[in-house]
């Protein structure tokens with residue numbers, strides 16, 4: 131089967147900084163593929179290279195079967211892009227922005243009015259469509275730009291943090307629309323987001339990127355499974371880390387904003403002993419792992435052992451053998 | 452086909468924004484009128500007139516050229532604003548060639564500029580005793596268009612490489628003032644000391660001013676064939692460089 135998007139060792143350097151570092155991944159037709167990563171991880175840079183806005187420093191990428199370097203015009207004929215930052219003309223009305231987009235992106239102009247009506251309705255901007263974008267709220271502008279990205283019905287869609295700043299209803303609404311595009315119209319979608327529920331809900335597969343590299347790539351379900359255990363979050367002022375270390379079933383200890391995050395096999399069985407070991411606990415929460423835990427696992431800071439060579443994590447893994 | 456609708460879209464956008472920003476039209480007219488009224492009258496009251504016309508009439512063609520210089524070069528600044536909000540990305544991801552995008556901008560800027568010049572021509576006829584025949588009016592617009600395409604291209608070239616409005620302002624003032632003051636817009640080019648004359652004849656804008664003065668007032672130095680040859684050559688060169696600059700332009 132042909133891959134709609136394929137990158138090999140895709141790299142982008144800005145001077146000394148390597149923003150994207152030898153990225154290789156493949157996206158299937160009709161798939162929703164997520165890019166997750168902390169700020170500055172290189173998500174937008176990656177999308178920009180795929181959309182021919184930035185030339186790669188090294189490596190190759192093809193989109194829709196076309197090389198982004200040599201066949202950039204053909205690539206641009208098959209894609210749509212919703213940018214992370216505002217990109218509409220704020221002196222024009224919402225509808226005028228859509229109309230210009232339709233002209234520039236080669237939309238069949240015969241039933242353009244109905245098409246614009248449809249997408250405006252989808253993002254609930256029908257009532258405000260003739261107002262200048264300057265007067266829109268941030269979320270309204272975001273919705274307009276989403277509508278615009280959908281207007282020309284591209285076969286491949288890049289969404290860079292599409293739901294940033296949207297209210298929960300609109301977000302829910304868009305999720306089902308995006309899912310529909312992929313499942314019913316077979317549109318291939320690459321999406322970046324900082325909302326973990328969104329990634330979990332939408333993405334067929336996702337790649338976690340940190341410092342320009344892929345650190346994990348799988349389905350959300352598998353990622354959670356691979357974490358291998360349940361999550362216990364503890365609020366402890368002075369945790370007894372040494373005591374925790376001795377417990378074989380505690381697989382991993384991390385810190386998230388002053389909260390101790392443990393990954394534990396059969397957590398419900400061992401919770402009592404853990405609470406006893408760790409010291410005076412102010413608050414405790416136990417649950418199955420979420421994508422948030424996965425994200426933290428790959429990109430968060432591991433608590434390192436003070437003395438000795440290996441980190442705490444490695445010790446724990448060793449003691450499990 | 453999509454290139455043509457794309458060209459139309461880019462033009463339409465510039466035109467709508469132009470109509471919406473009334474202050475752009477007003478500010479583009481204030482400067483030339485101040486020159487004509489204050490500078491023309493002020494200096495004109497102490498010199499007799501040049502080649503049988505009043506000083507105000509003499510500089511009128513030069514002031515038209517100046518309006519083009521400042522207005523069209525400044526137009527390149529909007530590229531930088533497009534880049535600041537990501538509208539430029541929206542245009543660059545569209546399936547349009549960079550050449551189309553360049554010409555869309557030029558056409559948009561030329562439309563704005565021609566409207567301003569038309570207003571100045573009407574004001575010139577009404578208040579500054581400039582006489583236009585149909586033929587001289589058409590010739591004036593033609594010359595202005597040639598100059599405009601050249602200067603718009605220069606502005607867009609600068610805009611395509613600069614990232615800040617301040618940088619744009621700095622570079623363009625280095626370009627615009629020599630082009631204006633060394634064009635013979637404010638003084639006759641005969642009788643100049645030879646070092647100054649040299650700078651004037653290598654300035655392409657000189658020939659646009661000379662052509663305008665020839666068709667509007669009937670006084671000129673180089674003859675229309677030479678004037679047009681230089682203007683066409685200048686326009687072609689700037690358009691060629693401009694399309695290349697757009698092909699290299701980064702977001």
Ligand SMILES: Nc1ncnc2c1ncn2[C@@H]1O[C@H](COP(=O)(O)OP(=O)(O)OP(=O)(O)O)[C@@H](O)[C@H]1O
Pocket residue numbers: 144147149167168169170171172173174175176214
């Ligand atoms: N034009 C540029 N010049 C220099 N450095 C750049 C440029 N664009 C991006 N960078 C750098 O490259 C790195 C990756 O940036 P990028 O915008 O791709 O991150 P991101 O993953 O999209 O982050 P965010 O979640 O904040 O949007 C950052 O360190 C950024 O500062």
Ligand SMILES: [Mg+2]
Pocket residue numbers: 173174175214290
């Ligand atoms: Mg980003």
